[in-house]
Amino acid sequence: xxxxxxxxxxxxxxxxxxxxxxxxxxxxxxxxxxxxxxxxxxxxxxxxxxxxxxxxxxxxxxxxxxxxxxxxxxxxxxxxxx
Amino acid sequence: xxxxxxxxxxxxxxxxxxxxxxxxxxxxxxxxxxxxxxxxxxxxxxxxxxxxxxxxxxxxxxxxxxxxxxxxxxxxxxxxxxxxxxxxxxxxxxxxxxxxxxxxxxxxxxxxxxxxxxxxxxxxxxxxxxxxxxxxxxxxxxxxxxxxxxxxxxxxxxxxxxxxxxxxxxxxxxxxxxxxxxxxxxxxxxxxxxxxxxxxxxxxxxxxxxxxxxxxxxxxxxxxxxxxxxxxxxxxxxxxxxxxxxxxxxxxxxxxxxxxxxxxxxxxxxxxxxxxxxxxxxxxxxxxxxxxxxxxxxxxxxxxxxxxxxxxxxxxxxxxxxxxxxxxxxxxxxxxxxxxxxxxxxxxxxxxxxxxxxxxxxxxxx
Numbered sequence: 001x002x003x004x005x006x007x008x009x010x011x012x013x014x015x016x017x018x019x020x021x022x023x024x025x026x027x028x029x030x031x032x033x034x035x036x037x038x039x040x041x042x043x044x045x046x047x048x049x050x051x052x053x054x055x056x057x058x059x060x061x062x063x064x065x066x067x068x069x070x071x072x073x074x075x076x077x078x079x080x081x082x
Numbered sequence: 083x084x085x086x087x088x089x090x091x092x093x094x095x096x097x098x099x100x101x102x103x104x105x106x107x108x109x110x111x112x113x114x115x116x117x118x119x120x121x122x123x124x125x126x127x128x129x130x131x132x133x134x135x136x137x138x139x140x141x142x143x144x145x146x147x148x149x150x151x152x153x154x155x156x157x158x159x160x161x162x163x164x165x166x167x168x169x170x171x172x173x174x175x176x177x178x179x180x181x182x183x184x185x186x187x188x189x190x191x192x193x194x195x196x197x198x199x200x201x202x203x204x205x206x207x208x209x210x211x212x213x214x215x216x217x218x219x220x221x222x223x224x225x226x227x228x229x230x231x232x233x234x235x236x237x238x239x240x241x242x243x244x245x246x247x248x249x250x251x252x253x254x255x256x257x258x259x260x261x262x263x264x265x266x267x268x269x270x271x272x273x274x275x276x277x278x279x280x281x282x283x284x285x286x287x288x289x290x291x292x293x294x295x296x297x298x299x300x301x302x303x304x305x306x307x308x309x310x311x312x313x314x315x316x317x318x319x320x321x322x323x324x325x326x327x328x329x330x331x332x333x334x335x336x337x338x339x340x341x342x343x344x345x346x347x348x349x350x351x352x353x354x355x356x357x358x359x360x361x362x363x364x365x366x367x368x369x370x371x372x373x374x375x376x377x378x379x380x381x382x383x384x385x386x387x388x389x390x391x392x393x394x395x396x397x398x399x400x401x402x403x404x405x406x407x408x409x410x411x412x413x414x415x416x417x418x419x420x421x422x423x424x425x426x427x428x429x430x431x432x433x434x435x436x437x438x439x440x441x442x443x444x445x446x447x448x
Contacts, residue, residue: 049187053265
């Protein structure tokens with residue numbers, strides 16, 4: 001892990017329903033896989049679809065990432081990082 | 083009527099909390115090779131099978147096999163196939179759409195409008211489709227698999243239940259039932275499966291039929307159509323039929339109804355159920371303070387929802403009936419129609435998954 005602050009890629013998919021939510025998240029992960037893997041970037045997802053709040057962390061976990069899920073006033077947030 | 087409302091409320095609430103999305107179960111099987119959720123559907127079917135059979139042995143199901151189930155025909159497979167495509171595109175089946183709409187989902191509301199339109203559209207092809215059904219019906223007068231072999235349902239139910247039980251135990255040993263859930267107030271899907279099986283049993287005992295709602299979609303669609311195009315509406319024979327006509331032996335209540343826009347038994351049974359599921363989903367979301375409405379969604383997702391809804395509405399009349407009716411109600415009594423529906427549903431969901439992943443990914447890739 002380098003000392004530099006990792007870049008945060010934001011993804012707002014509020015209002016979208018499954019499976020678009022998971023598909024979009026997976027595509028975003030794959031598009032930035034090198035940066036995410038090296039720890040240079042983190043993926044920050046905002047969503048209100050309950051289904052994907054459980055499936056995105058599962059998928060990210062399978063890809064070897066760490067996941068933080070938080071419930072905020074506006075939505076659930078999922079942070080995916082190495 | 084109150085029974086329907088209560089059952090609907092519970093169903094909507096349970097499904098929202100556990101994301102018990104039937105469209106998702108079949109879709110994830112093809113899209114992500116995941117059987118995690120589909121497994122809980124199997125649990126529901128086997129539980130219902132045991133519950134229904136127990137109730138039947140106790141004499142609580144005098145209308146066995148349930149009213150509105152008929153002899154199998156090719157229509158079941160084709161209807162199931164189209165239904166599979168539609169439910170995946172719409173992002174939820176006829177019930178999933180309701181609880182998600184109740185929880186504030188705009189795409190689901192759009193899919194709901196598509197459902198009404200598709201159901202009404204069926205009336206246009208009803209005369210032709212009835213002829214297709216009549217020509218492809220086989221085993222006239224035999225509704226279930228046991229009837230086909232002129233045997234009592236009990237041995238086959240026991241056999242299936244034991245086989246299912248062994249599988250469930252193996253899954254349990256591997257820890258395959260519990261999944262990590264991050265959502266607040268989440269309900270494990272396997273618990274939802276058992277609760278929903280109990281709701282199905284209550285419906286079968288009190289109303290005399292398992293849970294079904296799609297005739298009411300046609301009813302609502304027909305009601306709207308009678309306003310918009312009254313002249314044309316009058317010519318449609320479909321809305322004059324009364325397929326439901328029986329007397330509940332336990333309560334002595336005669337139940338007569340059909341898809342026409344009248345306040346008949348279908349309306350009394352199904353409309354409160356629909357309302358209940360919507361309100362149940364809304365209550366669940368409100369209690370968690372998660373009820374929010376977002377309209378800024380890619381256009382393609384709206385299109386997918388409305389087209390999926392229409393296909394699903396049409397298919398639910400062609401099949402006839404929806405996935406809930408067949409999977410929660412028909413499969414547990416081994417109705418041949420329902421098995422054929424499932425046979426069609428699987429490739430349908432597969433095709434829907436392919437279309438959807440292409441559409442969504444391409445749309446966003448720019």
